[in-house]
Amino acid sequence: MSDTKVYILDGGSLIIDGLHAFWNRGPSGEFRFPTYSVLIDHPDGKYLFDTGYDYDHVMKVLPFEKPLQTEDQTVPGQLAKVGLKPSDINYVINSHYHFDHCGGNKHLTTACTICHEEELAVCACPQPFEMLGYSDLT
Template sequence: MPDPKVYLLDGGTLVIDESDVHWHINAGNPVRFPVYSVLIEHPDALILFDTGFDLDHVNKVLPFELPEQTPEQTIPAQLAKAGFTPEDVDIVVNSHFHFDHVGGNKYLTNAKTLVHKEELRHAKVPEPFERLGYSDLSFDHPGVNYTPVAGDFEIVPGVWLFETPGHTIGHYSLMVEMEQEKSMLFCGDAAYTRTTLEKEWIAGFHLDPTKSVEAIRRLNYLARTKNADLYPSHELEPYLGWKLAPEYYGGN
């Protein structure tokens, strides 16, 4: 059986302070970073991991993050680049429910939503300092079809969710196993950058700093033992070298 095809969908960019990227480091230095989603074309299901931000929401609620997103960088337009429509997606799963990872869920009207049960509860009753993070609840629309999960979970053969809490209470990272090339481990916001992974510098945004460090160690351990490349969530420099849809990884 060939490896699944993995498309990286470009979702535009946002700006935050460097001390939010790496806690307590270089305060006062704004950093522009990418937001992307991962589309997995697997024989058993078409799976979308994260769905980026909604431009109108960010302009309205978090305009200080200076969002940039062209019409071509929305979820429907990015899916079209890979040859799909929003109705084709079978399963959507979000690393967590912060606004920059859920903005396109509302387009996926035929998908079931795999959800970490703690994350769903917490998004609705967040701590005060998490309210902006959880400000876009459009993923929780009346027609949504949730499948709650907890713990590590194999979605379809070879596509894994690994628990990496700390940034949020029910955070998941996702791994796509490959036979013909290296497996791909998408960190989500458990690791914004390569420096996060190398120096164990957690993000300024977090629920639990100790668990955040443990999550970084878990990602590095998984990469080593599963022969996987790590893909951090929000760093421009490596991102610019990655293949973006319509190009893809795997498929051989």
């Protein structure tokens, strides 16, 4: 029987206003938050839950989010730290398709992508206040 291994992958960080981070209930001002992915190395395959953001996309569309991400913090960089490459991933599971959860999908072209059916409908026709959230659907 093989063991399942779980890894937390560091995808860098972004800045949003504190009011947005705490649904208009917290203090305003810059709030830096980390982005993570979870790699599950299971006997039935390698699963990556969420893939963080794509630095180039954020700089082009959302530069006010002030991304901090090194090459080592990209999906390929983080996978390399555990001895893997993007083509080793069998499944990508996206919790939802906001840019900071699916931006690294572009590196995982051979993986099967899984997302909830209702999320597909939401990202196809997002509410106006979520347009930037759904800005990276490549």
